Amino acid sequence: MADIRYQFxxxxxxxxxxxxxxxxxxxxxxxxxxKYYLLEMFPYPSGKLHMGHVRNYSIGDVVARYLKMKGxxxxxxMGWDAFGLxxxxxxxxxxxxxxxxxxxxxxxxxxxxxGLGISYDWDRxxxxxxxxxxxxxxxxxxxxxxxxxxYKKKNPVNWCPSCETVLANEQxxxxxxxxxxxxxxxxxxxxxxxxxxxxxxxxxxxLDKLPGWPAKVKTMQKNWIGKxxxxxxxxxxxxxxxxxxxxxxxxxxxxxxxxMVLAPEHPLVDKLAxxxxxxxxxxxxxxxLQFMSDIDRASASLEKEGxxxxxxAVNPLSGVKVPIYIANYVLMDYGTGAIMxxxxxxxxxxxFAVKYGLEIIPVIEPEAEGIDVNNLTEAFEAEGRMINSGDxxxxxxxxxxxxxxxxxxxxxxxxxxxxxxxxxWLISRQRxxxxxxxxxYCEKCGWxxxxxxxxxxxxxxxxxxxxxxxxxxxxSKTFRDAVCPVCGGKGERETDTMDTFLDSSWYxxxxxxxxxxxxxxxxxxxxxxxxxxxxxxxxxxxILHLMYARFFTKFLYDxxxxxxxxxxxxxxTQGMVLKxxxxxxxxxxxxxxxxxxIKKYGADTARLFILFASPPEKELEWSDAGVEGSxxxxxxxxxxxxxxxxxxxxxxxxxxxxxEADREMNYAMNFAIKKVADDISGRFAFNxxxxxxxxxxxxxxxxxxxxxxxAGLLKAAVDSLILILSPFTPHICEExxxxxxxxxxxxxxxxxxxxxxxxxxxxxEIVVQINGKIKEKxxxxxxxxxxxxxxxxxxxxxxxxxxxxKTVVKTVAVxxxxxxxxxx
RNA sequence: GCGGUUGUGGCGGAAUAGGCAGACGCGCACGGUUGAGGGCCGUGUUCGAGAGAGUAUGGGUUCAAGUCCCUUCAACCGCACCA
Numbered sequence: 002m003a004d005i006r007y008q009f010x011x012x013x014x015x016x017x018x019x020x021x022x023x024x025x026x027x028x029x030x031x032x033x034x035x036k037y038y039l040l041e042m043f044p045y046p047s048g049k050l051h052m053g054h055v056r057n058y059s060i061g062d063v064v065a066r067y068l069k070m071k072g073x074x075x076x077x078x079m080g081w082d083a084f085g086l087x088x089x090x091x092x093x094x095x096x097x098x099x100x101x102x103x104x105x106x107x108x109x110x111x112x113x114x115x116g117l118g119i120s121y122d123w124d125r126x127x128x129x130x131x132x133x134x135x136x137x138x139x140x141x142x143x144x145x146x147x148x149x150x151x152y153k154k155k156n157p158v159n160w161c162p163s164c165e166t167v168l169a170n171e172q173x174x175x176x177x178x179x180x181x182x183x184x185x186x187x188x189x190x191x192x193x194x195x196x197x198x199x200x201x202x203x204x205x206x207x208l209d210k211l212p213g214w215p216a217k218v219k220t221m222q223k224n225w226i227g228k229x230x231x232x233x234x235x236x237x238x239x240x241x242x243x244x245x246x247x248x249x250x251x252x253x254x255x256x257x258x259x260x261m262v263l264a265p266e267h268p269l270v271d272k273l274a275x276x277x278x279x280x281x282x283x284x285x286x287x288x289x290l291q292f293m294s295d296i297d298r299a300s301a302s303l304e305k306e307g308x309x310x311x312x313x314a315v316n317p318l319s320g321v322k323v324p325i326y327i328a329n330y331v332l333m334d335y336g337t338g339a340i341m342x343x344x345x346x347x348x349x350x351x352x353f354a355v356k357y358g359l360e361i362i363p364v365i366e367p368e369a370e371g372i373d374v375n376n377l378t379e380a381f382e383a384e385g386r387m388i389n390s391g392d393x394x395x396x397x398x399x400x401x402x403x404x405x406x407x408x409x410x411x412x413x414x415x416x417x418x419x420x421x422x423x424x425x426w427l428i429s430r431q432r433x434x435x436x437x438x439x440x441x442y443c444e445k446c447g448w449x450x451x452x453x454x455x456x457x458x459x460x461x462x463x464x465x466x467x468x469x470x471x472x473x474x475x476x477s478k479t480f481r482d483a484v485c486p487v488c489g490g491k492g493e494r495e496t497d498t499m500d501t502f503l504d505s506s507w508y509x510x511x512x513x514x515x516x517x518x519x520x521x522x523x524x525x526x527x528x529x530x531x532x533x534x535x536x537x538x539x540x541x542x543x544i545l546h547l548m549y550a551r552f553f554t555k556f557l558y559d560x561x562x563x564x565x566x567x568x569x570x571x572x573x574t575q576g577m578v579l580k581x582x583x584x585x586x587x588x589x590x591x592x593x594x595x596x597x598x599i600k601k602y603g604a605d606t607a608r609l610f611i612l613f614a615s616p617p618e619k620e621l622e623w624s625d626a627g628v629e630g631s632x633x634x635x636x637x638x639x640x641x642x643x644x645x646x647x648x649x650x651x652x653x654x655x656x657x658x659x660x661e662a663d664r665e666m667n668y669a670m671n672f673a674i675k676k677v678a679d680d681i682s683g684r685f686a687f688n689x690x691x692x693x694x695x696x697x698x699x700x701x702x703x704x705x706x707x708x709x710x711x712a713g714l715l716k717a718a719v720d721s722l723i724l725i726l727s728p729f730t731p732h733i734c735e736e737x738x739x740x741x742x743x744x745x746x747x748x749x750x751x752x753x754x755x756x757x758x759x760x761x762x763x764x765x766e767i768v769v770q771i772n773g774k775i776k777e778k779x780x781x782x783x784x785x786x787x788x789x790x791x792x793x794x795x796x797x798x799x800x801x802x803x804x805x806x807k808t809v810v811k812t813v814a815v816x817x818x819x820x821x822x823x824x825x
Numbered sequence: 826g827c828g829g830u831u832g833u834g835g836c837g838g839a840a841u842a843g844g845c846a847g848a849c850g851c852g853c854a855c856g857g858u859u860g861a862g863g864g865c866c867g868u869g870u871u872c873g874a875g876a877g878a879g880u881a882u883g884g885g886u887u888c889a890a891g892u893c894c895c896u897u898c899a900a901c902c903g904c905a906c907c908a
């Protein structure tokens with residue numbers, strides 16, 4: 002027969018055009034069919050797809066195409082996280098307007114995605130930089146404002162001198178800017194915040210309602226929210242009216258307090274030091290700290306230092322007076338910015354006390370021997386029995402936590418309290434390419450939200466990109482002028498824009514109803530599609546994006562717009578794509594460009610390799626040889642189908658698997674159909690699904706050489722092969738579907754049915770073990786129960802020989818698997 | 826320091842609910858086809874000549890352990906003076 006080559010480039014172009022022209026990927030809403038919302042994290046339109054994208058979207062596409070074949074109404078959308086810094090930097094460097102730059106990049110990347118053959122419903126495409134989108138972003142912001150969850154506050158904020166903008170705490174990693182790696186400084190600025198801390202408890206508690214999320218991600222979020230239980234206690238200060246409020250998780254150690262510490266930035270510090278003669282020492286210490294970077298300040302290895310501020314506090318339980326310090330190890334932005342120090346039972350306090358010769362009073366002693374609490378060499382942080390603690394002596398310290406808290410509340414000295422590590426979300430950015438914050442300031446009425454009918458507040462175009470500290474929006478001649486939405490008088494617009502993380506915190510809702518011009522999304526559409534059944538993306542978004550999206554969803558749920566409290570029912574965090582064991586990066590020079598791979602081997606090969614090389618949640622090591630292997634496999638499939646095409650076209654439908662070889666072929670076929678379905682839907686094990694298909698191909702190759710093989714069975718096998726391979730490599734499968742005599746597209750075909758009966762073999766090989774060691778393999782009838790199996794095996798000549806002369810203690814028989822004979 | 830994840834051939838990986846370790850692929854070797862190369866096809870490929878041993882380490886539970894429990898080690902990730 003003629004040698005037909007697998008011309009992937011022509012095939013892929015042909016079918017991509019076919020799909021697009023017929024609009025096959027448009028979301029269907031067939032009544033009665035179950036819905037499935039499948040979402041992959043939308044990309045920032047940098048202009049070029051990288052391998053991480055290819056992996057992300059290939060995974061999604063397998064699932065989308067599979068579920069489509071299973072008859073679901075699948076929502077599988079794509080869009081662009083299109084606001085952000087690179088566009089603005091391009092504007093500063095090259096003089097191109099961010100919008101032009103972004104739109105061009107989107108166009109390029111959209112084509113690349115189409116070139117991969119991903120089945121997106123492009124009718125629902127969104128770009129966060131489009132006014133039709135950010136109008137509703139602004140609207141959501143005004144909802145937050147009306148509910149008192151958006152507020153403006155002057156605060157020292159993280160300032161990136163390179164990006165010239167403020168950063169959220171979450172965007173500062175190890176003291177440097179998350180984006181550019183520049184050392185982050187502090188700056189006093191009035192900024193907008195979202196009160197995510199109001200949702201801290203729910204964000205934490207509802208993690209338990211997400212069994213479909215990786216434990217790792219949930220743990221990371223849990224740690225990030227960082228809830229601690231304890232008590233706030235007021236310590237009176239000698240010769241001073243105001244009290245010093247501290248937070249502690251260890252109220253049981255209250256009698257062990259030997260000094261107090263305020264954060265150097267604490268507002269009480271100056272007032273307390275005044276007139277004590279310590280003013281100078283305090284000022285010098287603070288001055289010194291100012292010149293220390295955040296990294297050094299935050300490092301646990303930093304030596305603890307502090308100064309006495311000249312006053313004493315009174316222990317409200319014991320009446321004992323203790324000195325008050327300021328120290329570098331107490332942070333203003335956690336708890337109350339002040340602590341009680343218990344050196345005997347806290348290592349940090351212990352270190353400090355040793356250095357400054359402060360008293361160490363043990364109040365808990367261990368039940369076990371061996372530790373002399375009166376001569377500690379390090380803090381005793383374990384559980385034990387209360388001592389030196391007045392009425393609480395002798396109590397178990399865990400019990401004392403509750404008892405002392407109760408006492409504090411009864412006496413009005415303190416109260417039980419909870420503290421979170423999570424801070425409110427700083428969302429103001431002094432940048433151009435973001436959603437304008439739709440707020441107006443009026444001398445009379447203060448800050449108010451722009452009226453809904455005036456949204457969107459459009460980004461002005463008459464701005465200068467100077468790269469200076471203030472938002473470029475301030476350079477517009479007209480942008481600032483506004484009418485106060487309350488009194489109608491003269492107002493002034495906010496010129497800061499929003500953190501782009503807001504834009505991506507609700508895009509999944511917009512997809513449900515992407516073209517709605519009157520609402521962010523309709524209740525009806527959100528009711529139908531939400532929640533996202535499966536979300537797929539990189540683990541680097543485990544904390545920020547996913548928590549912000551959960552926060553938005555909860556808020557919109559509370560406001561009655563969104564039907565669910567949690568946006569993503571199941572989450573798959575895909576692993577990174579590595580080359581030579583390292584992350585692909587320009588600086589290392591190990592980047593493999595998807596474009597080149599597609600050009601050389603085609604999109605199907607790229608998809609197949611990426612799905613086959615590793616399970617999706619693990620890292621994937623790029624291998625050129627592996628790509629060759631995937632390409633080879635597709636060629637093998639192509640040749641097989643071409644060789645059999647004519648025979649299949651004229652083959653009868655249906656077959657009788659009468660001979661041994663027929664039954665083997667039939668088994669292999671049905672096994673693959675079942676296995677691939679289970680692997681895709683049950684556990685995203687695309688690698689093993691593909692290996693099952695490879696085995697099926699091997700089986701067909703073998704079967705076609707069998708004399709007397711049946712054309713009907715061959716046809717069934719090849720048809721099934723094409724269908725079950727199609728979610729992975731759709732182009733070649735479409736082509737082969739045509740070549741083997743089927744009309745039109747296989748998109749919309751059903752997943753082949755598995756004939757369970759074909760999977761039941763009449764004979765099965767079982768293992769015979771003696772004392773757990775494999776000694777023999779026997780072929781037996783498959784229907785045997787364990788008793789019959791044991792009898793059969795014991796009666797076998799070879800086996801009897803093995804056990805002759807020994808006493809059989811026990812025989813364990815597992816039908817279909819093995820028999821283990823325990824002898825002495 | 827705290828929390829999490831992971832350790833299986835030369836390599837990527839498989840073993841899904843405790844039941845034949847190494848599926849599938851890569852690489853490699855040999856053979857066939859070919860003028861040659863490539864391609865394709867076939868055979869072999871954990872170690873060991875063999876008995877046997879073998880899933881990071883040492884122990885345990887079990888008729889049976891890569892899988893469950895404990896010990897130690899290593900790697901990776903997250904958090905890190907959070908009171």
